Every structure is written in C-alpha cells, then in structure tokens.
Amino acid sequence: MPKIITDLPGPRSREILEMAEQYEPRSMGDQMPVVWDHAEGCVVTDVDGNEYLDWCSGVNVTNVGHCHPYYVEQVKAQCEKLFNCYDFVTQPRAELARKLVEITPDHLDKAFLVTTGSDATEAAIRMARRVSPGYEVIGFDGAFHGRTLGAAGAGGMGGTKRGYGPLPPGFLQAPFPYVYRAPICKGKSEEECAQACLEYLDWVVEQESEGRLCAVITESYQGGAGGIIPPKSWMVGLERWCRERGLIFILDEVQSSFGRTGKMFFMEHWDLKPDLVCLGKGLGSGIPCSAVVGTSEIMDALPPGSMGSTNGGNPISSTAALTAIEIMEREGLAENAARMGELFEARFLQMQETTPQLGDVRVMGLMGGLEFVEDPGTREPAPELTRQVIWEAFQRGLMCIAPIGLYSNVIRVAPPLVITEEQANEGLDIFEEAVAAAVKASA
C-alpha cells in the first residue's frame, strides 16, 4: 500500500532531478518529478523512502512484478557464469528459442532474439523484404513500432515521424479503426468502422502502391496511440486480406504479449496466425530482450550471419526471459490479468457515469487506456486535465506514466500482472479521488 512521507518531490529526488536536468537531454522523458530507487512486486519506492502503487510496470515491461525473487536468483546465477559470447550458441538462448516456438501458434517454428522492441520490428521488416519479391510495407495511422528510422517509417504517429526529414521509402499508411476518434469512423458503429478501414486498404494500394507489395505490419492494440483496441472483425479481416494477396502479415506484440491482455499473447484472443510476431518488453520482464518468432520459410531464407547483433540473445537476457515465462506460467499471471482487468474495467465504467470528462474507457486484461476530453459531445482532447489527474494520483501514492495518446490525453493503466485484488482496489480508490480532484481544479 502507498506510503507518502515527504512533500513530493522529496528532497533527494529533487537533487537528482536537477543533476539529470543539467546532464541529460530534455528529450529523455516527461515523467512525474520523482526518482525511483527500488521496487518489489507492485510497489515502487523512491529515493526519499516514499512508496507508490505501480500502474506503469516500467512501461509494460515488468509483467512478473518488480524484482521477483526467483527471477533475481536465476539472473544472478547466470551473471556468475557468462554475460556475452556474441552469436555463439548458448543453452539459455537455444532453450528460449524452443520455448517461444512452443508457446506461440504451431505454424511459427523459429525464434530470432534481439534486444529492443525496435530491433524486433526492424528485423521483421528486413526479413519480410528479403524473402519477398516486393518491398512495400503497409502500416497504420497511429501505430508505434519504435523510434529507429525503419520502425518509425512503418509507424503512424506524427510525433515520432515529424521533423526528421524523409524516412525510408517503401511504406504506405492506411487508417486504423480508432472507433472513438478517427475521422473515417465518425458516426459509425464499431463494425461499420472496421469495414470502412478494410475497404480503404484497397484504395491505398490503388492510389499509392507501385505494385511491389510485400507485407502489412500492425500492432495488436495500439499502445502509444492510447491503448486502442481494434474491432475483432478488422483484425481478422486484415489477416484475410493479407492472405488473399500473398502478403506477409507481421503482428507487433511487443507490448501486448506475455499476459498483458489476459492471455499469454494477444493473437490467442482471436486465433490470429501472423507470419511474423514481434515480441519485447514483458518478454524479458526487466532485462532487455526482444524477439521475432516466425515461419522457417521466411526466417531461414536469410543466409547465415546476416541478422546477428551484439547483445541479441545474450545469456543474461535469455535466462531472464526463460525465467519470466516460467513464472508467468507457474503463477497463472495471464489469468490474473484477465481477472483483475474485469475489476478495473467495471470501476472505470462506473467512474465514467459520473465523470463526463472520462470520454472513452478501453480495457483488455491489465492494459487500460483512459481517454480524457473537455466535453463528451465534442470529444475535444483534454491534455491538461489528463496531466493533472496523473499529478493528483502521484501526490496520493499512485504512479502512472506521462500521458499517452495522439493528443496526450490518455492515461495508461498497466500494473505488474502480480497485482492483488487488494492492491487493485486501493489503486482504483486513489485514482477515483485523483480524477475528482483534477476535475475540481480544472473547473
């Protein structure tokens, strides 16, 4: 349970924040003014000894809870043995590849290990281009696949793309069924919006393609854009659309995997069969680790040595990921996420009834996107109110990351998957108070 013992930010936090401000670029982050010191399970302690309930999980990373004792023990043991051996095979790496193949759909039979989510999405795009006679990749408005140039090119968030000059050519962009806000969805039901977005794909191809299509890449739910869950019919229709055209279907599950949405993988909800799946974040559950899992038909088309990386699949990361998966399976964390997610959703919907500024509530397992608006009628984004809610929550001992969403008006709810019912209720009570205080302050 949270325990706030100083004014926030506390004195030690302030000192370190000043140092960071002096020596780090301001582009590093935009979080609440606090310096994390250590964390356990769902509780974060700052350098002044204040304790907070965590709704961040780093950023959807520490799915097994902070510093899970078994995870720490296994990683420590590996640290005494071997850190890096480039792309020589190690037992943890081979075992992790086997495990990833075992727990993903049957048609996926190879796993390639890298370090960050961007590495994984870049690698998937490179593989698709290498194996296909075409090179054009279709991505979606609002998508986030990382900040490297290829990943940004495939993405569709203005903030990630704008101001950096031309990104690599060969990317086409199509509308994503953001039912609450996308212009193409205005006045339409979920199903109509899904249908309109699917139909628009052919239009994009007709107008923009050179006839050299290769792949389609999409996030499962869009994370950075605000936790936007597409209608099932759109995703299933998109997969079919790819199949009908012989295109490679790449699913970016960097954020949505490893129990986050209430199943080990998002693709299990709708029985999706992507050709390549990108994983990251919760895979390592703290130690950087990412992967592309795919069909050998695609992955083995690349010659030996063409896709290695310095730290990809290193024994520490591989051990961390193997251990995290073991914990998730043993402790039933995906099931806990599904159960707790229902509790979160019910409370948020209840809050929405009395808080018109809570324009849209999107929850799937322990992934929540709460979109704040000035007025539910106009749906004008309310970024200041959103930030104020996060500030009020922080002051009361609930840690949320800075606003997300295309208009910085969405609060991300992503506690570690080990959260208990008691912690969930406590956090929700604080959040409710924070919303009320922020609304009052903005009135």
Ligand SMILES: Cc1ncc(COP(=O)(O)O)c(C=O)c1O
């Ligand atoms: C869906 C998705 N893909 C890719 C990435 C990029 O991952 P990383 O920041 O580890 O490069 C992210 C990060 O937020 C993500 O959410």
